[in-house]
Amino acid sequence: xxxxxxxxxxxxxxxxxxxxxxxxxxxxxxxxxxxxxxxxxxxxxxxxxxxxxxxxxxxxxxxxxxxxxxxxxxxxxxxxxxxxxxxxxxxxxxxxxxxxxxxxxxxxxxxxxxxxxxxxxxxxxxxxxxxxxxxxxxxxxxxxxxxxxxxxxxxxxxxxxxxxxxxxxxxxxxxxxxxxxxxxxxxxxxxxxxxxxxxxxxxxxxxxxxxxxxxxxxxxxxxxxxxxxxxxxxxxxxxxxxxxxxxxxxxxxxxxxxxxxxxxxxxxxxxxxxxxxxxxxxxxxxxxxxxxxxxxxxxxxxxxxxxxxxxxxxxxxxxxxxxxxxxxxxxxxxxxxxxxxxxxxxxxxxxxxxxxxxxxxxxxxxxxxxxxxxxxxxxxxxxxxxxxxxxxxxxxxxxxxxxxxxxxxx
Amino acid sequence: xxxxxxxxxxxxxxxxxxxxxxxxxxxxxxxxxxxxxxxxxxxxxxxxxxxxxxxxxxxxxxxxxxxxxxxxxxxxxxxxxxxxxxxxxxxxxxxxxxxxxxxxxxxxxxxxxxxxxxxxxxxxxxxxxxxxxxxxxxxxxxxxxxxxxxxxxxxxxxxxxxxxxxxxxxxxxxxxxxxxxxxxxxxxxxxxxxxxxxxxxxxxxxxxxxxxxxxxxxxxxxxxxxxxxxxxxxxxxxxxxxxxxxxxxxxxxxxxxxxxxxxxxxxxxxxxxxxxxxxxxxxxxxxxxxxxxxxxxxxxxxxxxxxxxxxxxxxxxxxxxxxxxxxxxxxxxxxxxxxxxxxxxxxxxxxxxxxxxxxxxxxxxxxxxxxxxxxxxxxxxxxx
Numbered sequence: 084x085x086x087x088x089x090x091x092x093x094x095x096x097x098x099x100x101x102x103x104x105x106x107x108x109x110x111x112x113x114x115x116x117x118x119x120x121x122x123x124x125x126x127x128x129x130x131x132x133x134x135x136x137x138x139x140x141x142x143x144x145x146x147x148x149x150x151x152x153x154x155x156x157x158x159x160x161x162x163x164x165x166x167x168x169x170x171x172x173x174x175x176x177x178x179x180x181x182x183x184x185x186x187x188x189x190x191x192x193x194x195x196x197x198x199x200x201x202x203x204x205x206x207x208x209x210x211x212x213x214x215x216x217x218x219x220x221x222x223x224x225x226x227x228x229x230x231x232x233x234x235x236x237x238x239x240x241x242x243x244x245x246x247x248x249x250x251x252x253x254x255x256x257x258x259x260x261x262x263x264x265x266x267x268x269x270x271x272x273x274x275x276x277x278x279x280x281x282x283x284x285x286x287x288x289x290x291x292x293x294x295x296x297x298x299x300x301x302x303x304x305x306x307x308x309x310x311x312x313x314x315x316x317x318x319x320x321x322x323x324x325x326x327x328x329x330x331x332x333x334x335x336x337x338x339x340x341x342x343x344x345x346x347x348x349x350x351x352x353x354x355x356x357x358x359x360x361x362x363x364x365x366x367x368x369x370x371x372x373x374x375x376x377x378x379x380x381x382x383x384x385x386x387x388x389x390x391x392x393x394x395x396x397x398x399x400x401x402x403x404x405x406x407x408x409x410x411x412x413x414x415x416x417x418x419x420x421x422x423x424x425x426x427x428x429x430x431x432x433x434x435x436x437x438x439x440x441x442x443x444x445x446x447x448x449x450x451x452x453x454x455x456x457x458x459x460x461x462x463x464x465x466x467x468x469x470x471x472x473x474x475x476x477x478x479x480x481x482x483x484x485x486x487x488x489x490x491x492x493x
Numbered sequence: 494x495x496x497x498x499x500x501x502x503x504x505x506x507x508x509x510x511x512x513x514x515x516x517x518x519x520x521x522x523x524x525x526x527x528x529x530x531x532x533x534x535x536x537x538x539x540x541x542x543x544x545x546x547x548x549x550x551x552x553x554x555x556x557x558x559x560x561x562x563x564x565x566x567x568x569x570x571x572x573x574x575x576x577x578x579x580x581x582x583x584x585x586x587x588x589x590x591x592x593x594x595x596x597x598x599x600x601x602x603x604x605x606x607x608x609x610x611x612x613x614x615x616x617x618x619x620x621x622x623x624x625x626x627x628x629x630x631x632x633x634x635x636x637x638x639x640x641x642x643x644x645x646x647x648x649x650x651x652x653x654x655x656x657x658x659x660x661x662x663x664x665x666x667x668x669x670x671x672x673x674x675x676x677x678x679x680x681x682x683x684x685x686x687x688x689x690x691x692x693x694x695x696x697x698x699x700x701x702x703x704x705x706x707x708x709x710x711x712x713x714x715x716x717x718x719x720x721x722x723x724x725x726x727x728x729x730x731x732x733x734x735x736x737x738x739x740x741x742x743x744x745x746x747x748x749x750x751x752x753x754x755x756x757x758x759x760x761x762x763x764x765x766x767x768x769x770x771x772x773x774x775x776x777x778x779x780x781x782x783x784x785x786x787x788x789x790x791x792x793x794x795x796x797x798x799x800x801x802x803x804x805x806x807x808x809x810x811x812x813x814x815x816x817x818x819x820x821x822x823x824x825x826x827x828x829x830x831x832x833x834x835x836x837x838x839x840x841x842x843x844x845x846x847x848x849x850x851x852x853x854x855x856x857x858x859x860x861x862x863x864x865x866x867x868x869x870x871x872x873x874x875x876x877x
Contacts, residue, residue: 280780281838282741285773347737349818351670388818391668428739428777437824448669 173325177207178361184217207323248295266310284431310371314381321357332396348390355383380431383446399452414480554628557635565751578607623648639689672821707771711747712848722785724859731795738779743820745771746836769821788842811863
């Protein structure tokens with residue numbers, strides 16, 4: 084398994100030119116070599132993250148000036164991140180911790196469970212040394228025993244990036260209240276919005292009242308923290324992600340397999356680079372009054388269709404794209420297992436963050452996916468043996484063979 | 494017959510003080526207008542309006558303004574105390590009473606708005622007639638090609654602002670909507686004339702503002718957008734929708750658009766800027782059909798989906814929207830101009846229905862030819 088060093092090559096370098104890879108001939112070429120950065124230079128590399136990470140090829144978005152200014156001690160905060168030990172959200176706490184540390188804040192990450200757990204063998208946990216070398220503290224334990232686990236440490240800000248329901252979050256929220264935490268932040272989910280023909284999901288829109296996250300948001304708001312906020316993310320990409328996102332497309336594209344997409348492929352979703360989520364959270368910490376008592380859709384400001392994402396992944400990979408469309412019911416597959424995203428329009432916009440925090444998005448999918456693909460190849464995942472059981476079931480039901488020329492020009 | 498009488502018949506400016514008009518007012522119909530008349534008109538503003546007049550009351554020319562957007566815009570401009578002249582061929586009545594508008598309000602408006610009759614394709618005439626008047630601001634509501642704009646700019650060297658109604662149709666199709674003002678545009682689009690106009694405005698160094706609406710709707714819409722759905726709902730017919738019906742579009746109410754046009758007037762934040770103007774939320778084709786029914790008080794309609802490629806509709810349009818996702822972010826206008834759309838989709842459609850279609854008025858008669866083609870094919874499929 085690749086060392087953590089090679090992962091960080093892809094996430095932290097400002098305006099870096101792409102590593103010199105030989106052209107990846109999909110599913111045929113040998114692994115290109117990638118330059119490695121030594122561990123010691125990492126922290127200096129990381130502090131220079133103040134430069135925007137992307138070169139926008141087509142969008143003339145204004146480049147924002149450096150955000151990660153090392154703060155004077157007057158503004159320094161002590162932040163506790165209670166982090167889940169798995170799943171799509173895990174990586175949020177990692178980026179947030181790094182950004183806070185780069186800004187001069189004190190950070191403790193409390194990961195749920197035990198340090199020796201097998202869950203810690205997956206990213207971002209494999210890279211926690213980066214947090215430590217940046218001055219952060221990493222501890223493990225149960226959220227229900229948070230007071231004991233932090234062992235007397237005091238904090239200004241708490242982020243719960245763990246619980247999906249009141250059972251999990253209440254103990255943390257209650258402790259934070261009793262410990263006079265100034266700001267309580269919660270990672271909720273944009274999945275709680277009620278579906279609608281009108282798009283996008285906007286803060287204030289009706290939510291599913293029986294959703295666990297909803298109960299948590301309500302509870303937190305009732306505790307009268309000096310400042311509290313809830314963040315509703317969707318899907319994210321970024322080095323250190325614990326859960327597959329773009330990889331699902333790369334897996335098929337590099338192996339010259341059809342990409343099975345349910346329905347028409349026109350379903351909209353939102354794929355953000357996790358640095359966007361991190362920057363929004365950091366801004367909330369820096370502007371507690373502006374962030375107070377609000378809900379924020381924690382997403383980038385653009386949507387992408389399933390078709391569009393497949394296309395962009397193929398473009399990033401420099402490979403041909405072949406899509407087949409199917410009806411999950413007719414194919415006899417569970418849509419949730421067969422495809423990585425909800426089979427419907429699922430698109431929220433970050434209107435509150437832009438308006439209240441002056442936040443801007445930097446996600447640039449076409450460029451970000453290139454970086455993601457470079458890492459995908461560098462860890463050898465393009466060569467990995469993968470079972471495509473559900474894909475094969477779908478293709479069988481459509482009676483599609485790999486020789487069928489159903490390609491889409493990219 | 495005095496030319497003045499002709500003025501009255503064509504519904505141009507009629508004032509209680511009309512008897513004081515010098516005979517040179519006859520010049521209104523196309524040749525150079527005596528400038529002194531303009532200042533006289535300004536002095537004649539009724540006192541009530543005079544109180545509301547801003548320090549910077551402008552002499553405004555609207556190219557077009559008698560069919561849809563301009564109807565609402567000109568009213569707002571007149572209410573703000575500006576002097577408004579509409580440049581049209583006169584084919585449509587210069588003013589029309591809006592449904593729901595009181596007789597008094599209409600008379601007041603009608604008495605103030607001016608008409609400059611001409612064909613904007615006659616570039617020489619445009620140049621000379623405009624040069625004679627010296628307008629402060631031009632609202633170009635019906636311009637399509639850059640050549641049409643040149644004579645206007647040539648004629649008005651002291652123009653303070655050129656406000657252009659462009660279109661979000663200029664954007665290059667994207668994999669990552671919504672369209673933002675900074676996004677790439679498509680030099681080959683059907684709306685390239687609008688794009689070329691924007692470029693001309695930039696190159697001529699005028700203080701320009703460009704507004705890019707998406708789909709405009711509201712009472713008096715001459716584009717059968719909501720009307721297309723209302724016809725079918727009224728006839729109790731199913732609504733045929735191409736493809737999956739999950740394509741996302743965006744409607745913006747004409748009254749909100751008119752307010753945006755007001756917001757950019759004399760606004761430094763609008764100087765040499767483009768703004769997307771439309772509704773706050775987007776909607777799927779299926780959702781729009783349902784919203785129209787809800788707004789107009791019809792039961793939820795039956796939706797029929799079809800593959801457009803399986804049909805040859807000839808020159809007829811089977812559906813009023815482009816068959817793709819098409820929506821734009823309005824956050825720049827909100828942030829920079831403090832403009833906020835007032836109508837949400839169902840409210841806006843209800844406004845349109847209650848003031849227009851629901852009263853028995855519409856622009857285009859119902860034509861169900863393409864619907865029947867689609868239904869026929871569907872029937873055959875069912876029978877197989």
